[in-house]
Amino acid sequence: MAKPAQSAADEEAYAEFMSRAYTMELEAVERYAQFADQLDTHNNREVAQLFRKLSEIETLHAKRILAEMRWPSLPALPAAFAWDSFEAPETAPFDTVHYLMRPYHALEIALRCELQAQKYYEEIAAGTAPRRVKLAAKEMAAEEAEHVALIREWMKKVPQPAPGWDEDPDPPQIND
């Protein structure tokens, strides 16, 4: 990432920005891993595997931020930041999974998250942050745009769910 000479205040703003970016990645890692566990438990191995892969991909992104900032590996999430909504822009809402969901649905979730992350960084890049933060945000937005394109390509290779994909002949909510 470009590193023009900056004031101490700008350095601090940059470190905070990167810390936020790191938190975003870690929260995404955690949520995808949680989804993978949920679907493993409910014998939807195919989707569980896909969420596990998404979690691994986000882990790589988080590690890159650590390397960039020369921060030690963290055993825990840093303190939560106040986001515009309850969770970070790249975190999938906890209730978006279904026990019968198909890989296509998982990719739809990932696509939404990447688009939100891209928008988040684009807004910072277009805002009034110090130059170094804006530059970093621009790079991050470009990376997220790449991820969006990759997921869209991935979705082309995965069959679209047939109508009635969530029909279960023995559903859990039957009560007679």
Next chain:
Amino acid sequence: MNAPLASTALAAKDFKSDYKPVWCPGCGDYSVLTAVTKALASLNLRPENVAVVSGIGCSSRIPAYTTCYGFHGVHGRSLPAGTGLKVARPDLTVLVASGDGDGYSIGGNHFLHACRRNVDLTYIVMDNHVYGMTKGQPSPTTEPDWSSKLAPGGTGVREFHPLVIALASGANFIARAFSGDPNGAAALIAEAVRHPGFSFIEVLSPCVTFRPEQRGWKESARPAPVAHTDDPARAARRLMTDDGFNIGVLYKGNRAPYAGLATAASHSVADLEAGFRLQER
């Protein structure tokens, strides 16, 4: 801002056991488990110094999913068990977990008296307005017009307002969290544990299987517009206009927690054992 530093303190994952939860995918209780483990890590506690006590129901499975001491007790009786434990072992941090059926119906009476006694513990109720584990019966917090196969046309019975009951009964800390905000819920749980006396947190925790419409809670839940108060009358007035989706601390009281018995127990464990020994005739 300083770079985040590696710490020797335990992380949230250290409070999660190897047992994978069997809740339905998308259930709000997963986030509550995350929030509890994050709260315990943020408080710098150790699993061996924490006990998680529960009753029966989906939410009450939570002790097994933590590495803390756990007690998965009798339906509706999580509070008596947790109260007894805290009084006997005041050195432990005691979290009591329940659901709206377990906590407000079967254990409703215990809820009132736990608020009144003000023993220093934290009561977390995962409220999804339905009995999920037993397949969708209306619970005390179910809306009167919620129609289902088991209650066609709805129960027609006015729902229970847990925060009102807690305030009227003397709880010393009252808050509402939302499982769609696990970081916020973790902060509230940590604050509740720190506050002396009986702390009550209602967590809105959607049941995606029997109440899929509760996915809409994401759009309704929002931070409470005003800060907490230590004035019960003011808290009561706020509750008059509460629609059930204000998230945050409502009330933090100053009542001293239950201090235990004035005199030490005169019986030892050996005495108790002797009392239960079978007598030969």
